Amino acid sequence: MGALMLSVEALDVTFRRGDDTVRAVRGVSFDVAEGESFGIVGESGSGKSTVLRAICGLAPTSGGLIRLRDETLRTPRSAAFYREVQMVFQDPYASLHPRHTIDKVLSEPLAIHGFDRREERIEQALSDVGLGPDFRFRYPHQLSGGQRQRVAVARALILEPEMLLLDEPTSALDASIQAEVLNLLDRLRTERGLTYVMVSHDLAVVAHMCDRLVVMQHGLAVEELTREALAAHRATTDYTKKLLSASEGYTQAEAP
Amino acid sequence: MSALLTVDDLRITFPTRQGPSEVVRGVTFTLGRERLGIVGESGSGKSQTGRAILGLTPAPGKATAKVLDFDGTDLRAATPAMWRKLRGTRMSMVMQDPKFSLNPVMTIGKQLLEALKFGAGETRAEATARALAMLEAVQIRDPERVFRAYPHELSGGMGQRAMIAMMLVTEPDLLIADEPTSALDVTVQVEVLRILDRLVRERGMGLIFISHDLRLVSSFCDRVLVMYAGRVVEELKASELKQARHPYTRGLMNCLPQIEGGVRPLPTLERDAAWAR
Numbered sequence A: 001m002g003a004l005m006l007s008v009e010a011l012d013v014t015f016r017r018g019d020d021t022v023r024a025v026r027g028v029s030f031d032v033a034e035g036e037s038f039g040i041v042g043e044s045g046s047g048k049s050t051v052l053r054a055i056c057g058l059a060p061t062s063g064g065l066i067r068l069r070d071e072t073l074r075t076p077r078s079a080a081f082y083r084e085v086q087m088v089f090q091d092p093y094a095s096l097h098p099r100h101t102i103d104k105v106l107s108e109p110l111a112i113h114g115f116d117r118r119e120e121r122i123e124q125a126l127s128d129v130g131l132g133p134d135f136r137f138r139y140p141h142q143l144s145g146g147q148r149q150r151v152a153v154a155r156a157l158i159l160e161p162e163m164l165l166l167d168e169p170t171s172a173l174d175a176s177i178q179a180e181v182l183n184l185l186d187r188l189r190t191e192r193g194l195t196y197v198m199v200s201h202d203l204a205v206v207a208h209m210c211d212r213l214v215v216m217q218h219g220l221a222v223e224e225l226t227r228e229a230l231a232a233h234r235a236t237t238d239y240t241k242k243l244l245s246a247s248e249g250y251t252q253a254e255a256p
Numbered sequence B: 001m002s003a004l005l006t007v008d009d010l011r012i013t014f015p016t017r018q019g020p021s022e023v024v025r026g027v028t029f030t031l032g033r034e035r036l037g038i039v040g041e042s043g044s045g046k047s048q049t050g051r052a053i054l055g056l057t058p059a060p061g062k063a064t065a066k067v068l069d070f071d072g073t074d075l076r077a078a079t080p081a082m083w084r085k086l087r088g089t090r091m092s093m094v095m096q097d098p099k100f101s102l103n104p105v106m107t108i109g110k111q112l113l114e115a116l117k118f119g120a121g122e123t124r125a126e127a128t129a130r131a132l133a134m135l136e137a138v139q140i141r142d143p144e145r146v147f148r149a150y151p152h153e154l155s156g157g158m159g160q161r162a163m164i165a166m167m168l169v170t171e172p173d174l175l176i177a178d179e180p181t182s183a184l185d186v187t188v189q190v191e192v193l194r195i196l197d198r199l200v201r202e203r204g205m206g207l208i209f210i211s212h213d214l215r216l217v218s219s220f221c222d223r224v225l226v227m228y229a230g231r232v233v234e235e236l237k238a239s240e241l242k243q244a245r246h247p248y249t250r251g252l253m254n255c256l257p258q259i260e261g262g263v264r265p266l267p268t269l270e271r272d273a274a275w276a277r
């Protein structure tokens, strides 16, 4: 295993508004090595996206430490951080500017970070996610749900980051295009030694993509597993066992 | 079984830089009081088909059909007043991007109460209780907090469930659900599907269930339409998805990763240009 890339230690995130207090993340810790792919699965609302947002400095962290390599991250994050770490948000619609064409969405970060060969990189990034040149001058609302999601993946990859935070990156894709995107991510990791933290509710996707994973429930990390343990259905907590058995599909028989 | 919805030769065209682009090309099907799944490639026209049935094709797009009939009403000739009566009462749609479809500056509770059309002989307290019960039914853990929350304060899956709750409180006869459970973990997904299932079986609702999740569609739906490049290329019994004939459908199953581990890289589809003709 390589050197430590990311370390999350006793992370707490609390949202407050009026009388409502939501402890979205409660004492979550995990380490990710350089070149490793780490998964986060768990209940809807359990704090998975909040963990990724906290790494990017986009959540109200109320306790704990986040380190990238040897450095404790400061808020707000530096420009260098966003060059090294890119995030694909769960909700592609909200993360794409409605009045920017796909061309602008992809060329702006290249310009900000002073990349060369921009034309070539934009065309490559689109074709990598299975979108032809026809899509380049469209606006987000002129795309299908899965096409928008692929633009969000392309935008994160185009900056050639060292670490990618992926929040449900293939949830809107059919199996054939999902396979292409997962293969692309897999290949980039091997070729460039990228590090991934990936959230997905699809256990098969996580089993395929991640070496290790953590299971979250109510803001807590309830169980950490290796890919092998997941594949062998060797879960210790009830929640993870339930997740595994529910992954088989819908059964009419088991009435409530 | 008499048809609740009949769609014959639905076509949807958008103007683009390259000229008009026909994204739905002659879709034909009928729906009874059943669970009809639509699967298909990303960009094949599933969402646009759903929107057109509710008269929600975004401008400058144009939808035409030979027949578009909902329970005896010719939807092609529906006036704005007729649409207001149909939408949100007799026919509803759960959109693919729930957070985008929710009003960002209105609390979930306020939006739910609006959907309930409370005021028709119901007190505010009664309507609120009904709205909270629906949030609870879709497995929201803290319904009171979510009732007070704005859409951006919810997780992806909570937004999706709030949207489902909003569409279900109106008890429609036809529900079009576009990837309604794509952000839900499987344990919550099962509970949401049970609600939909019950509405179909007990109240005779017609359900169009758009999803790319093959395992789910084959175990949950009665029939499945498979779309590719704007056309329905195949119609199957959901339980017979494994015996599909079209090479797109047949190839899909192979592309799925497995929990138990499998091949790397994942198999992909060799798309034949003839499929898109």
Ligand SMILES: Nc1ncnc2c1ncn2[C@@H]1O[C@H](COP(=O)(O)OP(=O)(O)OP(=O)(O)O)[C@@H](O)[C@H]1O
Pocket (backbone or CB within 6 Å): A015, A016, A022, A024, A042, A043, A044, A045, A046, A047, A048, A049, A050, A051, A090, B152, B153, B154, B155, B156, B157, B158, B183, B184, B185
């Ligand atoms: N800006 C916010 N203000 C208040 N509460 C928030 C905010 N963002 C998230 N939350 C709350 O934090 C909790 C965790 O949300 P998060 O988005 O991390 O869940 P998740 O595990 O990603 O769920 P999903 O699988 O549904 O996407 C939820 O209860 C949510 O309502």
Ligand SMILES: Nc1ncnc2c1ncn2[C@@H]1O[C@H](COP(=O)(O)OP(=O)(O)OP(=O)(O)O)[C@@H](O)[C@H]1O
Pocket (backbone or CB within 6 Å): A141, A142, A143, A144, A145, A146, A147, A172, A173, A174, B014, B015, B016, B021, B023, B040, B041, B042, B043, B044, B045, B046, B047, B048, B049, B061, B096
């Ligand atoms: N305003 C528009 N102008 C031009 N083309 C459009 C417009 N809106 C949608 N399209 C195209 O119409 C096609 C069908 O879109 P639709 O949203 O129905 O796909 P879908 O089957 O739902 O895909 P997904 O599974 O990715 O959500 C897509 O190829 C999309 O790019």
Ligand SMILES: [Mg+2]
Pocket (backbone or CB within 6 Å): A048, A049, A050, A090, A167, B155, B156, B157
């Ligand atoms: Mg999330």
Ligand SMILES: [Mg+2]
Pocket (backbone or CB within 6 Å): A144, A145, A146, B046, B047, B048, B096, B178
């Ligand atoms: Mg769609």
